[in-house]
Amino acid sequence: MATVIAVANQKGGVGKTTTTLNLGFTLAHVGKRVLLVDMDPQGNLTAGAGAAGKCPSTVADALLDRSKPLPVAAVDGAFAGRLAVVPASLALATAEAALLNRLGREFRLRDQLQTVEQDYDYVLIDTPPSLGVLTINALVAAKYVLIPTEARFFSLEGLRMLQESVEEVKYLNPRLQVLGIIVSKYDRRLKEERTVSNYLRRTWGELVMKTEVGTNSKILEAASGGMSIFEIDGGERAVETYESLTGEVLARG
Numbered sequence: 001m002a003t004v005i006a007v008a009n010q011k012g013g014v015g016k017t018t019t020t021l022n023l024g025f026t027l028a029h030v031g032k033r034v035l036l037v038d039m040d041p042q043g044n045l046t047a048g049a050g051a052a053g054k055c056p057s058t059v060a061d062a063l064l065d066r067s068k069p070l071p072v073a074a075v076d077g078a079f080a081g082r083l084a085v086v087p088a089s090l091a092l093a094t095a096e097a098a099l100l101n102r103l104g105r106e107f108r109l110r111d112q113l114q115t116v117e118q119d120y121d122y123v124l125i126d127t128p129p130s131l132g133v134l135t136i137n138a139l140v141a142a143k144y145v146l147i148p149t150e151a152r153f154f155s156l157e158g159l160r161m162l163q164e165s166v167e168e169v170k171y172l173n174p175r176l177q178v179l180g181i182i183v184s185k186y187d188r189r190l191k192e193e194r195t196v197s198n199y200l201r202r203t204w205g206e207l208v209m210k211t212e213v214g215t216n217s218k219i220l221e222a223a224s225g226g227m228s229i230f231e232i233d234g235g236e237r238a239v240e241t242y243e244s245l246t247g248e249v250l251a252r253g
């Protein structure tokens with residue numbers, strides 16, 4: 001049975017997709033079989049994994065019609081055979097609205113994943129910057145939630161709201177646990193970031209991952225070029241960071 005991890009934070013641009021993608025690449029790099037699931041109509045995970053347009057159907061089709069199989073696109077290259085993606089496109093935005101009238105709308109992803117998860121060690125689900133039905137589907141399907149956050153004061157309120165949502169989702173998925181909080185896009189030169197990072201560690205203790213993901217242009221370049229951090233020139237520091245983060249994830253879940 002795969003370990004299913006949702007990566008969530010309703011605040012936008014905090015590094016959800018980057019975390020999902022690079023954790024996925026790194027888990028595949030250490031030999032795990034990984035399925036990445038894109039639950040964001042923006043489709044950034046799909047593009048970042050180089051899977052845009054590879055499948056005729058997307059996750060939206062399988063959420064709306066339970067008789068349709070979950071579309072899975074293999075990722076070629078270095079991780080061939082160990083990494084695959086369930087793609088999303090803008091159609092997921094329309095599907096989200098349509099789902100609101102469907103029975104069992106919160107359980108659609110969980111039920112679809114149950115048919116494929118025996119083929120993987122880890123399933124990582126990227127979510128949109130909202131607490132709507134798509135994010136709820138991810139949290140209901142998952143055993144763990146991983147929360148990337150920026151070390152900014154405005155991010156703290158978002159964290160509190162997400163924690164409330166996790167508590168509420170436990171009504172539908174009692175086994176859901178927070179795997180960890182990741183300080184991402186961290187710039188230790190900024191006093192605000194150092195202060196908030198210290199505050200996070202004091203408040204959330206061990207839940208905050210030891211590995212901080214610093215601001216790193218190679219992480220940005222790799223994602224926008226549809227490449228992994230393992231393939232990009234000068235990506236060694238990014239690789240080291242994600243290897244360390246992956247080590248913590250493996251130790252926790």
Ligand SMILES: Nc1ncnc2c1ncn2[C@@H]1O[C@H](COP(=O)(O)OP(=O)(O)OP(=O)(O)O)[C@@H](O)[C@H]1O
Pocket residue numbers: 011012013014015016017018019040042044127128129184185186213214215216217219220221223224
């Ligand atoms: N450590 C980093 N260093 C530099 N750039 C980064 C880093 N992490 C993420 N980024 C860049 O910041 C932007 C936002 O990151 P990302 O897309 O992962 O956030 P997100 O939470 O998924 O956003 P959204 O809420 O829109 O889905 C992207 O352009 C990404 O490439």
Ligand SMILES: [Mg+2]
Pocket residue numbers: 016017018040044126127128
């Ligand atoms: Mg994203």
